Amino acid sequence: MKMEVYFYKVLNMSSVVIVVLFLTMVVTKLITSLPSKKKKSVRVPPVLQAWPPLIGTLIRFMKGPISLLREEYPKLGSVFTVKLLHKNITFLIGPEVSEHFFNAFESELSQKEVYRFNVPTFGPGVVFDADYPIRMEQFRFFADALKVHNLRGYVDPMVREAADYFSKWGESGEVDLSVELERLIILTASRCLLGREVREQLFDDVSALFHELDNGMLPISVLFPYLPIPAHGCRDRARAKLAQIFSKIIASRKRSGDKSEHDMLQCFIDSKYKDGRETTESEVTGLLIAALFAGQHTSAITSTWTGAYLMRDKHYLLAAKDEQKKLIEKHGDKINYDILSEMDVLFRCIKEALRLHPPLIMLMRASHSDFNVTTREGKTYEIPKGHIVATSPVFANRLPHVYKDPDNFDPDRFAPGREEDKAAGPFSYISLGAGRHECLGGPFAYMQIKAIWSHLLRNFELELMSPFPETDWNAMVVGVKGKVMVRYKRLHVS
Template sequence: METDMRWMDWRQNNLINIGVLIFATLVVAKVLSVLLFPRSKNRLPPTVKTLPLVGGLVKFMKGPTDMLRTEYLKLGSVFTINLLHKKITFLIGPEVSAHFCSAPESDLSQQEVYQFNVAIFGPGVVFDVDYPTRLQQFRFFADALNVNKMKAYVDMMIMETEEHFSKWGDEGEIDLKKEMEQLITKIVSRCLLGKEVHEKLFDDVSALFHDLDDGMLPISVLFPYLPIPAHRCRDRARKKLHKIFGKIISSRKATDKKENDMLQSLIDAKYKDGRPTTESEISGMLIAALFGGQNTSSITTIWSGAYLLRHRQYLSVALDEQKRLMKKHRDMIDRDILSEMDVLYRCIKEALRLHPPLVMLLRSSHSDFSVTTLEGKEYDIPKGHIVATSPAVANRLPQIYKNPDSYDPDRFAAGREEDKAAGSFSYLSFGGGKHKCLGEAFAYLQIKVIWTHLLRNFDMELISQFPENDENDIVVGVKGKVMVRYKRRKLSVDYL
């Protein structure tokens, strides 16, 4: 009997030990599977079919927009492209873009993917510094673009615009693209770079900026220091610009007189520890501001005009708005009056929806995350992928925008507001979330100032073919000339 009891105890203990061992084995196996095989292949995004080794580089170099739209239609809102040794996973649409727009820098970082900008801006600024320092530098930009500064900038914008168009004759033909590029450069140089550049060095700085811009090629994203002529010319231009700005900064610091421009704001700026900005940092941030304020704004100004002149019904409504405001305010224009121009605002916003200059926004993934598509399908995005979205594709999704390829500024009118119906991140022309463009308000103001002057003072007609996108650069511009016939008039005389 005693022997039987000992046998039963031993058996019971043995079964418990076996059970514990099995349970422990299952736990270890699960942990190992998570560590070694963190994601099921069934949940990974579909991959674009590409050539071996080079991946999607050939398609990418031909023009990313058409490629992305094609793959979106084939694969859906989440897909991966192999690009040489990199994997780029695209998230297209608001339901899968929320994490992209809102994730902290520790999860999705700009630092690594925008390193190619260091070759443009120079060392020690923006994407060449750690995140806390970059945040402080972005604060410097924000301070230079605050409401009080904007009011002063509008006066400068009006002055430059009036002076530029005073040189037009009573009638003639012009290349709208060339005119807008020149005028935007004048406005940006006056508001951001300061009167020294504007009055004495404008031609020199403009030529150097052109060389910098020409050094920003699609291949520059992957190989920013490739020894090609465009990159060598870019590097020389950056060094010369730093030298020019350095002399101006030293001159300003030697006087007590303060100017009302971004340059002065950056000179006066201090980091949290009390350290002032250095000459090199100020020069680099000025170049970054010039890039952000000139290229994208001139492109949008051209598209805004091309669409208005092509769609005469919207041109008529925009003119009626100007008549109403001139009856209310006479010939006055200031920041507050510009804010009343809802029709013009919607026309600009719609042109920007159809032609966002930045067709891709990029991040580097530092952690795994998952997304769920509109259809309810879940995908796991592994750590180490480059994560991207495309305003060019997202801004034309038919489930968000009715007739998405058509020009319809009324889609943003009160009561309709298609960009808000699907929630946040449906309209990405200025990015969204944590990294939304700081210069959005500045951009709208200068474009409004320019087209307000043109609408009030000229009859215009588009006489060339409607333009197309030029995807040879990272910032997608307008291809070829945009020829316009004009005739001078004054609304204050003709309509009041």
């Protein structure tokens, strides 16, 4: 009897516990279901699912992030997360969700963590190896070197380099346009950025060293920049030799006190930090390397795509040639900064080629705080602290709700009256970044490409002989795949 009473009491107590637990769950559910703006409208981004678990997304990502975006954007929308082993990469695609990405402060979204693989190439103490305040001052040095009064002084060397280079072409012939333009761009950059000493005396040596630096930037370098492989060894030796060369040039210029040279090298030598400290030889060298890396590939690739499209779409080729004829009638053969600025047709052609083929397929930041984004459909997502946040100029620049017939080459989309990049709002055109981190070298690149193509349009008939080029998705900086063979014939103006 006592045992039965005991079991009855235990059973009764268990029933009470169960009832209490049940009521607690009901009350909790009711409380959590009460209206709450955050709980109701904010959610974490959808996560890409792939098989097999853990490595499935990594396999798809390594095959190509652009193909992944093309497949998943229609299903997951403009905000979604890709889990890559221990990292979460959240994509923000389109102008509606990109404002914070481009305008956030470094304390919120940081470049330093995701771009540290550049440190062995650029060197210690500069750009992504510098603390934020120092890096911002170094970016100020770049901005000062690329102000309009300095850009004006770069035009004459650009024009002379182009004229000298193309004077070596015959009366007619065939060339690989991508190779020719890459060679000319490095010559122009050497004169305007690296200085007279390099261009006139040390070009071959410095060019070869930069080539070794370039070859040391491999896809594996992004994850393991210090991996002891032959390419990294060559990179490090080339970087050390470049430091020796520039140290001698910088020391020589400082000893002479001559500041007459008009190039980026002299701008960096003359730069001072806010506390009055002068730039060191190591910093100047690193900043020059960073400047050349940032601009050389972009300008060469965009120059090539511009030419390929002009030769394929005769309407725009004729429009660009007609613009040059009118400028010659107005100004004669002279080309300066102001005349380059009048080349609106050519500018729109370059801008459209760059929209379709931005050399950088992904831009990334490390998130140091939670933030929200709202899609054009009205969905709000919370992006957690610790995620890598990314966007893709290649994909975002071809969104059909931003650009009409986005895969077509249509420079007139930027003409007055249309201006599709502005009509859709800020951050619709991100080939050169945008907002707080917009590429400082954009004006220099446009000016450089216009100087080259104005010469070609004025002096040659050009015809594309090879098939229209494909995109080389395997390159670190995405350019054209294979040769771009062009037949040229020199024009003789009577």
